[in-house]
Amino acid sequence: MSSLSIAMAQINPLVGDIPGNAERILEQARRAEAQGADVIVFPELTLSGYPPEDLLLRPSLALRIDRALDQLKQADLGIVLVLGYPKVVAGRVFNMAGVVARGQLVCEYAKQCLPNYQVFDEVRYFVPGDSACVFDLKGVPTALTICEDIWQPGPVEQARDAGAKLMLNLNASPFHKGKPREREQLLAERARQGHMPIVYVNQVGGQDELVFDGGSVAVNAQGDLCRRLPAWQESLELLQANWHDGSVHMAHQALAPQQQDLDSVYQALVTGTRDYVNKNGFKGVVLGLSGGIDSALTLAIAVDALGPERVTAIMMPFRYTSELSQTDAAEQARRMGVRYHSLSIEPMYEAFMATLDPVFEGAKRDTTEENLQARCRGVLLMAWSNKRGDLVLTTGNKSELAVGYSTLYGDMAGGFDALKDVPKTLVFELSRHRNEQGEVIPPSVITRPPSAELAPDQKDEDSLPPYEVLDQILALYVEQDCSAEAIIARGFAREDVERVVRLVDINEYKRRQAPIGVRITQRGFGRDRRYPITSGWKLGE
């Protein structure tokens, strides 16, 4: 019997920063070596970060990767490195995992299953591998796989047939609500199928619209969960295994708690926001605080992500802004300790209308005047951003982005939208959930009926179905691809369904210019959903 100590390195790489990621790898490897680990396993495409997108097409990619690999080989480590990188071979690029031991690249595995659906474009860049890679790890025949490989039955069976007794699986597996559970069930099944333990290492952190929860785990050959790293943080932990009688044995070890859905979604929003702001070098953020629930939740997320000193909230009242909105906004800013200004938009609105009145030639009021209010606010926030270097956070939720209940260059003006993939009903749940950890959002923000306050006594439900209904229709149409007729057949009112579906269809142009935001479902309004703007697709079956 011999023992094997495997370091699971759940790190947060920066996409494109190949030298920086090599440094991160070395630092973790030295820590793990000092702790007595035999091998350290990193996430998929560790050196480039994930997803590198069209950086993979740059001709100097191969050179940069080679340099970083040379640096790792020459680092004189006593620990075996298992890491990922894009590898160019005769003009073809592979999504590779490699093993560096005693200064040598001892074997390489090319990812076989290349996802090209949802947010994934791997066939755009990579050529698939076709064979298992089994190497000797302190006497244990050990196989490598990469992310999607484990979601298909083939590669594990192939590794088993090639004699592997342990699987190291490198991941860059984006979060969506419920995914941590799905993933653990799948791994248990694959381990039993392959008769070998699987060590699953995932990256953590935000990269544009994607967030990675980490949630790295190890399961033994019986499919029992033996180790779970904490979600949403960088983590380096050692996993102990024993090799005897031709099998790798692994006992139950420390398990970080599995999060509840609301916890993990809230953490996803905080992580995505924090990493977007920090990785892009912004000093802080600014947002319009309206007294409504979307901006209230966004403010809470921003403060939890960055701390109050990096957050500015600006209330921009107009004649339709209620007294309650102004009190609630000021109160939340006070509770959260952020910089707060109140700037009326009356003078700019009046200046625009005075100029426009003659060319509008007495045309009657419509949404033009409502959009104008939103745009005066957008211009103010952008001026603050330009002068102070703060990123503007927008506060639109998924429901309103779906039906176009928002103003381009108005409340949609900004660089990042934490709630972009959060339906309004979930905005309410998350707000209550956040308040359970400390009441930062004044309760009246949560209990009053939602209003854009762009016209006298306006309520969202004057022009939209109640959010409980709207969000169900949207989930069926957008996330599950049901047709209008199929949704009506489930009992929703024809009038509501036809109106909502039509609004979703005609507002593609708005979404195309929306800021990016955190993806928390399997169908976000980002790289996930690629619809034509110009489209003759009509209602119906």
Place this chain on the structure above:
Amino acid sequence: MSSLSIAMAQINPLVGDIPGNAERILEQARRAEAQGADVIVFPELTLSGYPPEDLLLRPSLALRIDRALDQLKQADLGIVLVLGYPKVVAGRVFNMAGVVARGQLVCEYAKQCLPNYQVFDEVRYFVPGDSACVFDLKGVPTALTICEDIWQPGPVEQARDAGAKLMLNLNASPFHKGKPREREQLLAERARQGHMPIVYVNQVGGQDELVFDGGSVAVNAQGDLCRRLPAWQESLELLQANWHDGSVHMAHQALAPQQQDLDSVYQALVTGTRDYVNKNGFKGVVLGLSGGIDSALTLAIAVDALGPERVTAIMMPFRYTSELSQTDAAEQARRMGVRYHSLSIEPMYEAFMATLDPVFEGAKRDTTEENLQARCRGVLLMAWSNKRGDLVLTTGNKSELAVGYSTLYGDMAGGFDALKDVPKTLVFELSRHRNEQGEVIPPSVITRPPSAELAPDQKDEDSLPPYEVLDQILALYVEQDCSAEAIIARGFAREDVERVVRLVDINEYKRRQAPIGVRITQRGFGRDRRYPITSGWKLGE
């Protein structure tokens, strides 16, 4: 010997409008039948239009396609139809071409080469076919291929080996500068390789960022060009062939002229703009006319696309706007016969600054004040658009979009950007070219040094290298993926190259929120170029 009359149907389908496209097909088929054609050949994915993007994932796709095919089969036509459609078989989707004859679907061919590079995502949707399809067309063994199939050597050889003597090739082949020539050279080579004539039918028109020039052609087995349809218009023309001694013979017939590059690029911009406006149902367009060359050329394109009565130009002067700009703008509007307004942005600018001054706390002037001017203009144009139903055309060119020399929610506010893929130096060429057909742009607009007029006596070249230099660096970095060091090695100044490359890299966030616009190169700033916003990729090799 027998004769064969082939109708080439270069049509302009509407993406997603399956019933409407079926009607278009029937109408053309009846016209061709009346003219005595034996067969009519349509473009790729005729029924869905191209590219249908994620409409291909909707579960009712199969039903809608089946209905349309049934309608075509039951139409009692005496002509053979060759058309394209997405076909769902046991949950897998094929990019199919089918032959309808005497009310029956007599054979089907599944596209084998699925492009998944540049703007193409076909692997996201389709499963490739693996075999030739040869059918009897009035005694002639005839093969089908689809678009990319002809760009690879395999499918033509496979069809030849399967006994085909004629190739019908269905296309949705997007335009880029120089492509019509490339395509004809390629077809000549393939025809010789397959020892058979190729009838190449392409669609025409604009679909979001893509434009299709048509340019349908026929080449005989010797690779001689026998027929060319006119570019940039719908066209139905008959091609005459003879079948004897086991070969299809085709003589030289009418050839529409091959266009010069400047002509075809200008037509691309006009076509893309016209189809975006019309297919999306806008009444007309509005644009900010500054007296500069970008808006001048955009106005000319808009008028050529839509006619003067559907175009409104608004000059929005400020204290830095020169007298010459105002005269030139008014003069061009007069020459082109469009609606024209002049609306000063002084009052709104002053209202914003009066509100912002206290919170800016004496911070010194910077680009904030310049952006504010641009944003006052953007808000005015959007208010016009909201009130009148006109689409706002933006006027940014590729050079400024590349380096971020533009204001988000300011001059970038709008729905469509005709010049999005046109470098500034080409803007000059196209303006002179357009003036050669009638001087609509006042000459001083073309000859004076470009200025954004956002500060006193500002010139573009105060903050950017001369456009002749800038555009060369951009072409090397963006279109040819050269590294900074490789560009410097070609003799450009290190300082210029490093500044430009860095500007391109850090302005990805702006481009992500830019309106779509016409693609005329093989690397537009749209679906062609998918870069992360958050990126640690640095200058260097």
